[in-house]
Amino acid sequence: MMGYAAIQVLNALSFSALLLLTGLGLSVVLSLMNFVNLAHGSFYLLGSYIAVHWLASGAPWWMAFPVAFLATALAGALLERFPLRAFYARPHLMQVLLTYGLSVIFADLMRWGFGAQILSPELPEMLQGVVFLFDMPFPLYRLFIIGAGFAMALALWLLFDRTMWGAVVRAAVSDRGIVETLGIDTRRLFAAVFMLSAGLGGLSGALGAGMLAAYPGLDEEVLILALITVVVGGLGSFGGTVLSALVVGFALTFSKVWFPEFANLAAFSAMIALLLARPNGLVAPPLRQL
Amino acid sequence: MSLSRLALPMAGLAAMAAVAALSGDFQLRFLAEILLIGTAVLSLDLLIGFGGLISLGHAALFGSAAYAAAIAAQHLGASLPVMLGIGIAMGTAVAALMGLVILRAGSLFLLILALLFGQIVWEICFHWREVTGGADGLRGLPPLSLGPWALGDARSLFVLAGLLALGSLGVARSFVASPLGRALIGTREQPIRMQALGYTLFSVRFRALLVAGAMAGAAGSLYPFVNLYVGPQSVHWTLSATMIIMLVIGGVGSLWGAFLGTAVYLALQTYVGAWTDRWQLCVGLLFVLTVLVMPQGLASGFLRLTRKGRTP
Numbered sequence: 001m002m003g004y005a006a007i008q009v010l011n012a013l014s015f016s017a018l019l020l021l022t023g024l025g026l027s028v029v030l031s032l033m034n035f036v037n038l039a040h041g042s043f044y045l046l047g048s049y050i051a052v053h054w055l056a057s058g059a060p061w062w063m064a065f066p067v068a069f070l071a072t073a074l075a076g077a078l079l080e081r082f083p084l085r086a087f088y089a090r091p092h093l094m095q096v097l098l099t100y101g102l103s104v105i106f107a108d109l110m111r112w113g114f115g116a117q118i119l120s121p122e123l124p125e126m127l128q129g130v131v132f133l134f135d136m137p138f139p140l141y142r143l144f145i146i147g148a149g150f151a152m153a154l155a156l157w158l159l160f161d162r163t164m165w166g167a168v169v170r171a172a173v174s175d176r177g178i179v180e181t182l183g184i185d186t187r188r189l190f191a192a193v194f195m196l197s198a199g200l201g202g203l204s205g206a207l208g209a210g211m212l213a214a215y216p217g218l219d220e221e222v223l224i225l226a227l228i229t230v231v232v233g234g235l236g237s238f239g240g241t242v243l244s245a246l247v248v249g250f251a252l253t254f255s256k257v258w259f260p261e262f263a264n265l266a267a268f269s270a271m272i273a274l275l276l277a278r279p280n281g282l283v284a285p286p287l288r289q290l
Numbered sequence: 291m292s293l294s295r296l297a298l299p300m301a302g303l304a305a306m307a308a309v310a311a312l313s314g315d316f317q318l319r320f321l322a323e324i325l326l327i328g329t330a331v332l333s334l335d336l337l338i339g340f341g342g343l344i345s346l347g348h349a350a351l352f353g354s355a356a357y358a359a360a361i362a363a364q365h366l367g368a369s370l371p372v373m374l375g376i377g378i379a380m381g382t383a384v385a386a387l388m389g390l391v392i393l394r395a396g397s398l399f400l401l402i403l404a405l406l407f408g409q410i411v412w413e414i415c416f417h418w419r420e421v422t423g424g425a426d427g428l429r430g431l432p433p434l435s436l437g438p439w440a441l442g443d444a445r446s447l448f449v450l451a452g453l454l455a456l457g458s459l460g461v462a463r464s465f466v467a468s469p470l471g472r473a474l475i476g477t478r479e480q481p482i483r484m485q486a487l488g489y490t491l492f493s494v495r496f497r498a499l500l501v502a503g504a505m506a507g508a509a510g511s512l513y514p515f516v517n518l519y520v521g522p523q524s525v526h527w528t529l530s531a532t533m534i535i536m537l538v539i540g541g542v543g544s545l546w547g548a549f550l551g552t553a554v555y556l557a558l559q560t561y562v563g564a565w566t567d568r569w570q571l572c573v574g575l576l577f578v579l580t581v582l583v584m585p586q587g588l589a590s591g592f593l594r595l596t597r598k599g600r601t602p
Binding site: 008030036083092093094096097098100101102104105108109111112220225226228231235261262264265268269271272275276279 | 337342344375391394397398399401402403406407409410413414417527528531534535538566568570571573574575577578581582585
């Protein structure tokens with residue numbers, strides 16, 4: 001029983017790690033640029049497909065993750081140039097419509113290019129197999145996801161909280177105009193943040209491919225979970241996103257254990273209750289009221 | 291004034307009669323589907339176009355009414371007024387429940403809450419196998435009837451759907467012109483000033499959602515009888531997203547644009563889908579182009595072409 005519980009906790013943690021990486025990418029664009037990017041799931045799925053094909057190609061396996069990061073960041077940079085940049089100042093409705101439309105296009109392009117079947121990556125030998133915890137088997141790869149996911153999250157936290165660049169980004173969140181008067185080009189800053197966000201989406205997709213596989217439609221599933229994570233956590237708060245990634249990951253995993261038939265029903269109801277109890281998210285950042 | 295007011299419905303009725311007399315079975319069923327889904331999109335337009343409430347759970351209203359009508363038809367027979375009554379009641383009830391959940395928070399939260407709510411309804415329809423048939427849905431429904439007349443053939447279904455669409459268009463027009471509709475536009479444009487004027491945002495939006503729910507429910511109640519089938523995809527959030535796409539292609543805030551957008555989308559799906567697998571790419575490109583080039587949708591594009599100089 002002990003072992004079973006420990007395995008489920010680890011399952012939940014590995015799922016949370018994926019949600020955290022995807023959610024952070026979405027959250028930083030949403031809170032910094034006030035931009036809703038519903039094409040974020042496409043970056044995730046693109047990263048998954050890149051990882052699957054890279055791991056099958058025989059090239060050094062660990063390169064799959066940086067390659068997925070860079071490739072999706074590049075895709076994000078192109079997309080930011082046209083047409084997203086023109087929509088930063090538009091209302092949320094137009095952003096939602098544009099990025100949802102783009103995600104429909106990308107979904108079909110990826111179905112065209114990578115096929116409609118479910119693709120699972122060939123994991124490197126180092127990460128195959130299981131470890132035994134309390135006499136229960138647990139896939140080694142999921143431990144790798146937990147480690148890599150939380151390490152990346154820590155690195156991001158250091159980047160945003162401990163570096164000069166992060167301070168500039170945070171300053172631009174609270175007052176873009178003042179940052180501009182200091183001679184910092186916030187347009188380039190925004191482009192860089194968007195690239196980072198897209199890259200994070202791709203990286204989490206590359207990591208997640210070994211757990212969730214890659215198939216058409218996964219982009220939407222991941223997008224919804226990431227959006228829920230960001231909104232439940234509270235916009236613009238790093239700690240909130242971490243906390244809500246854990247909450248959502250654990251809620252989805254354990255509702256599958258306890259109510260296998262009505263897993264999503266239970267998890268979604270819990271999240272609605274959470275949002276109704278705390279409409280500004282778990283950790284509401286101090287807001288300037290104008 | 292009264293003549294021009296009557297001219298449009300008359301033209302609609304005449305066009306319907308012509309189409310009903312001339313079209314084949316397949317086209318009539320296809321047109322009936324366009325008109326029914328178009329009515330649901332029209333009700334979504336009330337929320338998005340006039341209230342600024344982007345609901346990503348609208349299929350829950352339409353689909354739950356479709357399920358309610360189908361389940362009732364299996365037990366009570368498919369009498370038209372009963373079906374419509376059950377659909378409208380179900381749509382309104384689900385809208386009321388939804389309103390209590392989603393109308394508490396701002397734009398992005400509303401979107402997510404509506405999505406979560408819709409997916410909960412979907413989960414119920416998908417997993418409650420004894421009642422809803424689960425993934426298989428419900429088949430073998432009795433054909434629609436009104437007293438002694440059977441209304442199951444394609445022609446009567448098309449006429450019914452057309453009458454419902456015209457009626458809904460009329461309801462939507464008078465709703466938009468009514469004090470409630472004006473107040474709804476006010477809550478979109480200036481929520482703080484509207485509150486200062488004594489309006490409660492929640493109650494204005496809630497009543498608008500009830501109207502939209504009743505309309506979507508009426509459309510949903512007839513939908514199962516077009517193909518004598520209802521399945522869980524009629525509740526799924528992808529249908530909600532599709533409705534938004536249809537609405538935007540047609541024109542947000544233009545009431546008849548809802549039908550235009552639905553027709554364009556379903557025609558692409560049916561005719562381009564028969565010719566290439568990439569019809570979703572076409573839909574996506576059309577959608578993005580609409581957002582980029584013609585954010586008011588095809589309806590206003592048409593208007594601009596046909597009445598140059600005159601303000602619509």
